[in-house]
Amino acid sequence: MTTAFPPPTPKGAMARILIVEDNEMNRDMLTRRLRRRGYAVLEALDGKGGLAVARAESPDLILMDMSLPDLDGWEATRQLKSAAATRAIPVIALTAHAMSDDRPKALAAGCDDYETKPVELRRLLRKMAALLGHREHGGG
Amino acid sequence: MSIRLKLGLSFLVILALFGLNLGIYLWSGGQRNDSIQHLRQAVERQLRVITIEQELRQRETEAGTSQIFLEAGTSGHPVEMVDSLVERVRELGRTIEEFVDSAVDEGERAAAVAIARQYQRLAELWIDLHGRAKVGADPVPPVARPEEEEASVGPYKVLLGELAKLEESEERRVNEATAYFREVADLTEELSSWIFVLSTLVAVLVALLLSTHLTRALRRLEAGARRLGRGELDHRIEVASRDELGELARAFNEMSHQLQASHAKLEEARAAAEQANEAKSVFLANMSHELRTPMNAILGYTEMLLEEAEDSGAEESVPDLNRILAAGRHLLALINDVLDLSKIEAGKMTLFIETFPVREMIDDVAATLAPLVEKNRNRLVIEVDEDVGKLTADETKVRQTLFNLLSNAAKFTADGTVTVRASSYGTGHRRMLFAVSDTGIGMTPEQTARIFNEFTQADSSTTRKYGGTGLGLSISKKFCQMMGGDVTVESEPGKGTTFLVDLPAVVEEPAAPRAVAIATAVPAPEPAPVNRQPTREERRRASAR
Numbered sequence: 001m002t003t004a005f006p007p008p009t010p011k012g013a014m015a016r017i018l019i020v021e022d023n024e025m026n027r028d029m030l031t032r033r034l035r036r037r038g039y040a041v042l043e044a045l046d047g048k049g050g051l052a053v054a055r056a057e058s059p060d061l062i063l064m065d066m067s068l069p070d071l072d073g074w075e076a077t078r079q080l081k082s083a084a085a086t087r088a089i090p091v092i093a094l095t096a097h098a099m100s101d102d103r104p105k106a107l108a109a110g111c112d113d114y115e116t117k118p119v120e121l122r123r124l125l126r127k128m129a130a131l132l133g134h135r136e137h138g139g140g
Numbered sequence: 141m142s143i144r145l146k147l148g149l150s151f152l153v154i155l156a157l158f159g160l161n162l163g164i165y166l167w168s169g170g171q172r173n174d175s176i177q178h179l180r181q182a183v184e185r186q187l188r189v190i191t192i193e194q195e196l197r198q199r200e201t202e203a204g205t206s207q208i209f210l211e212a213g214t215s216g217h218p219v220e221m222v223d224s225l226v227e228r229v230r231e232l233g234r235t236i237e238e239f240v241d242s243a244v245d246e247g248e249r250a251a252a253v254a255i256a257r258q259y260q261r262l263a264e265l266w267i268d269l270h271g272r273a274k275v276g277a278d279p280v281p282p283v284a285r286p287e288e289e290e291a292s293v294g295p296y297k298v299l300l301g302e303l304a305k306l307e308e309s310e311e312r313r314v315n316e317a318t319a320y321f322r323e324v325a326d327l328t329e330e331l332s333s334w335i336f337v338l339s340t341l342v343a344v345l346v347a348l349l350l351s352t353h354l355t356r357a358l359r360r361l362e363a364g365a366r367r368l369g370r371g372e373l374d375h376r377i378e379v380a381s382r383d384e385l386g387e388l389a390r391a392f393n394e395m396s397h398q399l400q401a402s403h404a405k406l407e408e409a410r411a412a413a414e415q416a417n418e419a420k421s422v423f424l425a426n427m428s429h430e431l432r433t434p435m436n437a438i439l440g441y442t443e444m445l446l447e448e449a450e451d452s453g454a455e456e457s458v459p460d461l462n463r464i465l466a467a468g469r470h471l472l473a474l475i476n477d478v479l480d481l482s483k484i485e486a487g488k489m490t491l492f493i494e495t496f497p498v499r500e501m502i503d504d505v506a507a508t509l510a511p512l513v514e515k516n517r518n519r520l521v522i523e524v525d526e527d528v529g530k531l532t533a534d535e536t537k538v539r540q541t542l543f544n545l546l547s548n549a550a551k552f553t554a555d556g557t558v559t560v561r562a563s564s565y566g567t568g569h570r571r572m573l574f575a576v577s578d579t580g581i582g583m584t585p586e587q588t589a590r591i592f593n594e595f596t597q598a599d600s601s602t603t604r605k606y607g608g609t610g611l612g613l614s615i616s617k618k619f620c621q622m623m624g625g626d627v628t629v630e631s632e633p634g635k636g637t638t639f640l641v642d643l644p645a646v647v648e649e650p651a652a653p654r655a656v657a658i659a660t661a662v663p664a665p666e667p668a669p670v671n672r673q674p675t676r677e678e679r680r681r682a683s684a685r
Contacts, residue, residue: 023433025436025437025440025441026433026436026437029436029437029440029444030440032444033440033443033447035443035448036444040298047546068198079539081383087391103492104492115432116536117432118432118435118436118439118440119436119440120473120508121443122504122507122508123504
């Protein structure tokens with residue numbers, strides 16, 4: 001496998017990614033794989049934790065699992081997107097649900113993009129890069 | 141009452157009227173005959189009385205002749221003449237006796253008996269007179285003459301008076317009989333007319349009632365049957381009579397009741413089946429989630445290990461890790477196929493339309509499939525026309541379709557070429573055509589005919605040799621049909637296969653959002669592209685360039 005992946009960080013800056021995921025293995029795996037590509041990764045185990053980290057650390061991008069305990073991903077995203085401080089942070093929804101209309105639902109909640117689990121890393125990285133690049137141009 | 145009974149009774153009523161008519165006719169005939177008889181008898185009696193009177197006057201004249209002889213004292217009647225005269229006097233007596241005997245009632249008899257008695261006395265006088273007027277008889281002393289004259293004239297006058305009275309009464313009888321006859325004739329005529337009118341009225345009434353009843357009942361049945369036919373199973377036909385039509389209506393109602401019952405049962409069964417299907421769908425969704433979560437970890441960690449192995453130069457574990465990855469992806473694909481099919485079957489597959497670049501999507505799919513293409517030492521060629529930019533469709537489903545077709549092509553081809561081409565055609569490039577061709581084993585027409593059926597591969601040995609669920613093509617075709625397109629196949633055994641994916645360049649959103657767009661007076665969307673098949677030329681260009 002020699003395919004070139006998109007550059008991990010725009011303009012050399014180290015993008016900080018927040019992963020909100022309750023499944024330990026998925027979180028660990030995604031964290032390690034992103035770190036391997038040069039991203040700085042923050043972790044949260046549930047919706048409330050995710051909100052707290054997002055507010056405190058202002059990450060460059062959030063990967064949000066939708067089925068979380070206590071506060072689910074949709075609600076957490078809604079809260080993030082309704083607060084001025086966190087509104088600009090791009091959110092990519094991650095979900096394993098395939099049966100219902102999760103995609104439009106996630107986008108309606110304010111998510112900027114959507115990925116189904118199991119994550120196809122190549123596509124996820126491309127989406128992340130697009131959103132991060134967009135942010136660079138849009139918000140500085 | 142049954143229709144047969146009704147008709148029978150009607151017939152009987154008419155028959156009875158007919159019988160009544162006949163009876164009246166016969167009775168009036170009898171009455172007429174009686175009255176005619178009566179009249180005739182009365183006339184006959186009258187005639188007899190008149191005859192008797194005439195005879196009496198003649199006898200009186202004859203007696204007068206004998207009187208003249210006696211008065212003249214000349215020689216009288218010859219003997220024969222006298223006998224004859226006497227005989228005639230007696231004969232009238234007999235005639236009167238006969239009249240008495242044949243008297244029709246007591247009044248007549250009494251009058252006749254009086255006349256007979258009177259005549260008897262007169263007859264004795266006349267016989268004596270005639271006897272004395274015989275030739276050679278002793279001349280009658282003239283002295284006696286006035287007495288004798290006196291003796292016969294009195295009873296004669298009385299008798300005439302009696303006869304006149306009788307005659308009068310006979311005439312009265314005749315008049316009475318005539319009047320009676322007229323009366324009878326008038327009465328029977330009138331009766332006959334009335335019975336005729338009545339019969340006609342009754343017959344018309346019966347006919348009207350019967351036909352109205354039958355027509356109404358039939359109309360009700362017809363209307364009921366129509367409503368039943370329209371599916372109004374709760375409709376009941378009014379049972380208005382106890383006849384065959386009523387029975388028919390009852391049978392209809394029974395039938396609709398049964399239909400309703402079985403309909404309800406079916407509905408119940410359908411609901412149960414739907415519920416079961418719903419349960420199945422939910423189960424599959426949950427199952428899919430449960431299966432995907434560990435798969436997520438397996439694939440993720442394997443990919444990670446692979447990357448680490450490549451980076452750290454631990455090349456010896458790369459092939460094994462690649463196998464794990466391939467097997468894991470295969471398993472995931474199977475899970476996804478089963479899930480997709482169950483979603484399509486449950487009617488829960490929805491479209492998520494977005495606009496995406498075609499080239500990138502194809503490259504992405506090709507990259508994912510690279511290991512499979514390389515495995516059979518195949519070459520993958522990608523050709524995308526320059527004017528092919530973006531496609532507005534459900535990206536995941538287009539991607540999955542191309543993935544299915546390409547992995548099939550790679551699977552069934554060895555040391556050959558797998559080509560994927562993308563082009564647009566039609567006015568304003570409204571259609572998008574993907575052609576996935578291989579130089580593989582190909583298929584017979586029989587095989588291509590059933591290749592899109594679920595759980596079907598070209599033949600059963602294919603499954604053992606090449607693996608797969610046989611769901612991929614069926615799912616792909618259904619996806620494309622959902623988007624207003626189709627997947628078709630052209631193949632020749634030994635030469636290769638070409639699958640054509642034909643899609644609208646802009647797939648319409650499902651109905652609801654469009655309706656909103658129209659309602660808010662946003663400029664109307666472009667007319668839907670004609671859902672036409674690519675022409676032969678377009679297909680040739682797409683697959684053979």
